[in-house]
Amino acid sequence: MSPEPATVGEIQTIVAARRLRTAKVVFIGVGKPSTAAILAREIHHPELVLVYESGTIGAKPRRVPLSIGDGELAETADAVVSVPEMFAYWVQPGRIDVAFLGAAQIDRHANLNSTVIGDYDTPRTRLPGAGGAPEIASGCGEVVVIVPHDRRTLVERLDFVTTVGHGDGHDEHGTPRSDFDRQALGLRGRGPTAVITDLAVLEPDPVTRELVLTQLLPGATVEQAREATGWPLRIADAVEAIHPPTDHELTALRELVAR
């Protein structure tokens, strides 16, 4: 018997898990990124090394942890290190291939805000703040961002730059538009390579670094994605339709979440 149809959230998680076919080491926060990485280990990449900010390297959780510091992560890890060691010895030198990050706001060059909505001194909404994100995004090989696709999240202008993505982007010749640029700032990793929303996958244009819609999730349309984006969203010439979740992926995800 086929499983019940996938929800949008399930599809988003499975699309994220599929991106982890070749990475050796992934850095993850809680929520969808964690679920996606655990799922990837279970269904197609058993050698994938999961690294959590709490200092657990090579954690092998069988359940989705509520927090990055759940006991199971430390009990199953290859190594458990202190926070200073995690950032100084593991994140900063670029030993981690891919990092999954979320954010409250993202702009067209994949810069991220997780600090504040409104003015910093008189905030409308005070968010948790940076956590590890700024240095994770500069130190890791690449960043995959997972966010809901709506105009509150995909905005023309961030209220606060917590984490640098592709800065102000490049012009059509590939020249940085300003000093707000990864290379000029000395950031070492490649920065965001994909933004996975609940409608689509956006990827930075190789020349301008502006996010371009390249893939649609099953059931989503270009019009929906345009409507839900706070800037005039660029669409790739050939938009790829993402293959719907297989029964195997969906069943594995549901088993994992139910544990």
Add this chain to the structure above:
Amino acid sequence: MARVLPLADAIAEVVRDGDVVALEGFTHLIPFAAGHEVLRQGRRDLELVRMTPDLLYDQMVGVGAAARLVFSYGGNPGVGSLHRFRDAVEHGWPRPLAIEEHSHAGMAARYAAGASDLPFGVLRGYAGTDLEARTNVSRIACPFTGESLAAVPALRPDVVIVHAQESDRRGNVQLWGIPGVQKEAVLAASRSLVTVERIVERLEPRPGGVVLPGWAIDVVAEAPGGSQPSYAAGITVRDNDGYREWDRIARDRSVFLAWMEEHVFAGPSPYRDLTGTPDAPIEVVR
């Protein structure tokens, strides 16, 4: 050699009004019992330092014990907002709260510099972020290569309090599981207190164990279950339902105050009642 004192005496000895106080523990081993005792003793105008304020600082900020907060991630991990922290920053309730925020890497470097008695820590960080203009960070050039790096001032709290699994009677402490930033924080402090699940005759070496010699600590106090709803690996488990439930309690000012009155100000143990005597095995909660 650390002195072993009852928790209330230990807090009375090390924490004073207006102190810069860091209660550390990265998700694991958060010293809730000690923080609650600080509140019961009515300490005020504290500058609270902690990478992840978590529920404990939501409680301390929510009752107005803090004038200032230094932190890097003010959320309820996996659940959402810290509502009391937000209310203080957004509405100044119950009193205005000054903030200084960093990234985790920055805070970790600040503690490591404090422990090393260096004036600042150095890292590749903050570049291009709006944090640079809002916090205490400066750029320096590497004297050897010229590379531009971030310098963050050393953290040297007046008081650091951490929780660990065990100490012996001479106050030598061992913790294991996720070690967070506890060692650096204790060594950066002017005065230090370690609360422990149990006091044992002799410390048995543990895989991944971090040992703090008693002569590097001022005071040790026994506090069984003292990190709940966080946990002490091998002894208690994280009370994830307690973290979820906090979202409801902290959303509403009067529900919060009533909860604090009942569970913190009226009694010594708001979470699980893990009673144990020195040297007796403590029930492992699974």
